[in-house]
Amino acid sequence: MHPAYSIIFFTTASGLGYGLLAVAAVFVGTGWLPPVRELGAIIILVGTVLVTAGLLSSTFHLGHPERAWRALTQFRSSWLSREGVAAVLAYVPIAGLAWGWVRLGEVAGAWLVAAWLTPVLAAVTVYCTGMIYASLKAIPRWHHPLVPWLYVMLGLATGAVGFHLVVAMFGAANFRSAGVAVAGLLAAAVLKIGYWRSIDTADPVATAETATGLGGFGNVRPLDPPHTAPNYLQKEMGYRVARKHARKLRKITLVTLFAIPLIGVALSVFAGFFLGAALAVIAGLSVVLGILIERWLFFAEAVHVVTLYYGEKAA
Amino acid sequence: MTSLPAQPTPKRLGLVIDLDTCVGCHACAVNCKEWNAGGYHAPLTDFDPYGAAPDGVWFNRIHSYEAGTGADARVVNFPKSCLHCDNAPCVTVCPTGASYKRGSDGIVLVEEDKCIGCKLCSWACPYGAREFDTDAGVMKKCTLCIDRIYNENLEEVDRVPACVATCPASARHFGDLGDPNSSVSRLVADRGGYDLMPEMECAPTNKYLPVREKTTGAGATLPLEDASPEGGFLGWVDRLLSDASAA
Numbered sequence A: 001m002h003p004a005y006s007i008i009f010f011t012t013a014s015g016l017g018y019g020l021l022a023v024a025a026v027f028v029g030t031g032w033l034p035p036v037r038e039l040g041a042i043i044i045l046v047g048t049v050l051v052t053a054g055l056l057s058s059t060f061h062l063g064h065p066e067r068a069w070r071a072l073t074q075f076r077s078s079w080l081s082r083e084g085v086a087a088v089l090a091y092v093p094i095a096g097l098a099w100g101w102v103r104l105g106e107v108a109g110a111w112l113v114a115a116w117l118t119p120v121l122a123a124v125t126v127y128c129t130g131m132i133y134a135s136l137k138a139i140p141r142w143h144h145p146l147v148p149w150l151y152v153m154l155g156l157a158t159g160a161v162g163f164h165l166v167v168a169m170f171g172a173a174n175f176r177s178a179g180v181a182v183a184g185l186l187a188a189a190v191l192k193i194g195y196w197r198s199i200d201t202a203d204p205v206a207t208a209e210t211a212t213g214l215g216g217f218g219n220v221r222p223l224d225p226p227h228t229a230p231n232y233l234q235k236e237m238g239y240r241v242a243r244k245h246a247r248k249l250r251k252i253t254l255v256t257l258f259a260i261p262l263i264g265v266a267l268s269v270f271a272g273f274f275l276g277a278a279l280a281v282i283a284g285l286s287v288v289l290g291i292l293i294e295r296w297l298f299f300a301e302a303v304h305v306v307t308l309y310y311g312e313k314a315a
Numbered sequence B: 001m002t003s004l005p006a007q008p009t010p011k012r013l014g015l016v017i018d019l020d021t022c023v024g025c026h027a028c029a030v031n032c033k034e035w036n037a038g039g040y041h042a043p044l045t046d047f048d049p050y051g052a053a054p055d056g057v058w059f060n061r062i063h064s065y066e067a068g069t070g071a072d073a074r075v076v077n078f079p080k081s082c083l084h085c086d087n088a089p090c091v092t093v094c095p096t097g098a099s100y101k102r103g104s105d106g107i108v109l110v111e112e113d114k115c116i117g118c119k120l121c122s123w124a125c126p127y128g129a130r131e132f133d134t135d136a137g138v139m140k141k142c143t144l145c146i147d148r149i150y151n152e153n154l155e156e157v158d159r160v161p162a163c164v165a166t167c168p169a170s171a172r173h174f175g176d177l178g179d180p181n182s183s184v185s186r187l188v189a190d191r192g193g194y195d196l197m198p199e200m201e202c203a204p205t206n207k208y209l210p211v212r213e214k215t216t217g218a219g220a221t222l223p224l225e226d227a228s229p230e231g232g233f234l235g236w237v238d239r240l241l242s243d244a245s246a247a
């Protein structure tokens, strides 16, 4: 699949933003983090900007962005529509959390309810994002039960690293903030490696023979092409560049998305303020680079069954 | 509404494509383009149409494949357009309601005014039946020629899809596949019509008729006539000329 930069930016930025808001909401909801106003202002600002920028960027690749509101109407059947509705609803508890934390300086009563609803709606929204891809049978590597959970766990892990980074800046990093980030990264790494194993060993779902129904004669090979220049289908679904570098890119993903952030976050709690903050920054930068590569690879590695009509043997 | 209509729809209009008789002339693709460039989805934008890399929207594409090896190998011309699936994933993924399947006849359409151009439907279709119009910013696809098949301004014989009307080999048949007694349904039953990529579980309405077994009739095996005929007028001429050239 062709990796559109707007979609890569959207899914990673919104995942990170929702993860950050969700982890922060849990920390103030439980009282693990005192509701310091300045800290709240920064976290909610960064989180909301990431989420909103992501949503806006997802409209950049639309043919008609001015009609985007229509995408909220078909939630009964479409995961894309459900994602849109969930994203709009998620602003409500985020606003409530912001009001209590930043404006009033205490998260109690209704604002405490908002704090607990924030991670729920954040997770629902990111789950819907994952289901947009997981619901597409025509792309077997996406049509996989782990895909929506990967989106959720990666959002949580990247958000937790971001949270640890922000609190480290305020000198408020501790074993809890580091522990959540480490646990999130480990869980996401296990899921991701499991996912790669599973798609690498899966049997092909369809072949050039079943696509054409001509398998009775033997192997099927394209002869005369249907058109003399690449068409929309080949440009959109026929992306192959990354697949030959997939092994290398997976290793780079493991190092940047998981290994460096894990080490950075873990060491930062034992270091003093400056070194700790510096390590948290390294972890944060690495996790951002890592998630961008991971998402690019997620698209670039995916084979669409329509390519079977254009010379691919199996998908 | 992008939920699918109750199944089965009262009519299931679609095409039956005969891979045995298709000669791969692309006439159906050209006539599809011609009709639809002025039809429901008009215009079907082309970029650089006479240049080195033409790129445009077509609803019907004619592939060709080689299957098998040696004496049993076949070359098969393979037209492919929207299959108007009963269980159409392109419809259910659409977030706006622009993609829909008609409850009356099962035709799958895009309502351009509602389409936001997110392309998700084209990702959901296993068959590559949807092509994005970059110029109009909306998704376009085969309409089963709704503006011909129900068009009262046309003579009754012309109320068939453009691709069906134009096929010089009669390799494309149009009709109601929901009616077991229709000519298309009988054709499918007689010839063993099949679904493309059944593992995608789209339940396509369109069916493909398989290539027939190779015929080994007399014509294929008769030897050429003898170059040195015995007796008769030809024998006399042959002898005369052979002697002359030998002399």
Ligand code: SF4
Binding pocket: B081, B082, B083, B084, B085, B088, B089, B090, B091, B108, B124, B125, B126, B127, B128, B129, B130, B141, B202, B204
């Ligand atoms: S062939 Fe593709 S576009 Fe047509 S109905 Fe089936 S899934 Fe939808």
Ligand code: SF4
Binding pocket: B093, B094, B095, B096, B097, B098, B099, B110, B114, B115, B116, B117, B118, B119, B120, B121, B122, B138, B139
């Ligand atoms: S491109 Fe248009 S028709 Fe296709 S899913 Fe998006 S809004 Fe619906």
Ligand code: SF4
Binding pocket: B031, B032, B033, B035, B036, B059, B060, B081, B082, B141, B142, B143, B144, B145, B161, B162, B163, B164
């Ligand atoms: S039915 Fe009409 S729109 Fe569809 S392929 Fe045939 S000519 Fe084209």
